Amino acid sequence: MYRLQFILIFLGYFLLFPIFSKQTSKTEVPSSYRVTKGDSWFGIAKKFKISPETLAKLNGRTTKENLYEREVLRIPKGEEKVSVSAESVLKEIPTYPLVQREKVVKKFSELTYDPHKGIQFQRGVSSLVRASLPGKVVHVDYMDGYDNFVILEHQNGLYSVYGNLERIQVTEGQQVKPKDRLGILVKDKGLYFQMNRQKLSLNPEKILERGI
Template sequence: MLRLRYILFFLGFFLILPISSKQNPTTEVPSAYRVLKGDSWFGIAKKFKTSAETLAKLNGRTTKENLYERELLRIPKGEEKVSLSPASLLTEKPALPLVQKEKVVKKFSELTYDPHKGIQFQRGVSSLVRASLPGKVVHVDYMDGYENFVILEHQNGLYSVYGNLERIQVTEGQQVKSKDRLGILAKDKGLYFQVNKQKLSLNPERILEAGI
């Protein structure tokens, strides 16, 4: 039953998830808004009586990044700002899941016509895949399109996913440290990498650059 739970949880990472209405003690429950042509961070924020910085942060972005027509944004209800409690902050910046920084060939996207809940790295010289953060191996399995994959559970409801592996070198229940070896990439594919907080998909590039 526990194994099925993690399979379904992982599957949910790749599907377009409905916006949760469950109250969270550290964040305001968000509603959804579909970006229209000509919209801006500041214009949308003003419409929903929040700040542009809060709006961007909730969506794993910054106000310097462009918005895309028909992009789905999460919007905090009312006038309350989205904030993370001190306990929800990571104590260390995530490490690269690869030995060296590789080009991202497919980026994170919540566009309805082209959703992508993680990022796809280019296949580099090194095939070693490492844990980005310390945590517990909660699931290892195989899925068509993602080859062998590993899911790690971290503190405060964070999960990371590592796909397109040829060999997995950890076992379920194992505790790993940041940069510990997880496995070896498939010969013809780059690493698929995803980060979630509960069921909310975060932009992995932003997490790797600035942390949580």
């Protein structure tokens, strides 16, 4: 049941709509959290409505360090504050997700009658798809219209989606660096590329040109 809910959330809201976050009733925030398989700094921080950097600093760590299953993290309670310097928040400039620049054949659109939450590249000579930012592979799956796809989770609530893959060369939970191989494109399609920050769908073309 958990697996099915997970897939529905990612497919329904990453590929077609902005990321969805449910409103929850006010409950007391626990003082600690035990890490489970598949957790990340960014996922846990989102759950408790704090920044990943704050959570990591409170536990004497950085978001670059790996989490370990069943370890216990301290969670800020109430008015407890943890200051994070501006220098500690990594500002990444995305790298191009393909070996060479390809024409965008379908652009990002927020038009209600013709929405397109990502961009579609023209199929080029090289079929290699690469990670645009460092992060964690949080979902690998197949969906009609997008073929095989990979979703990466990055810092500061940012996610990227890579679709139209014939072969996938990463696994869920794997940490990747910029330009690491994610997979190989299908023969007749270019890369589908999407970026989100929390609820907001971002224009990937502008981000690749100007940075985040």
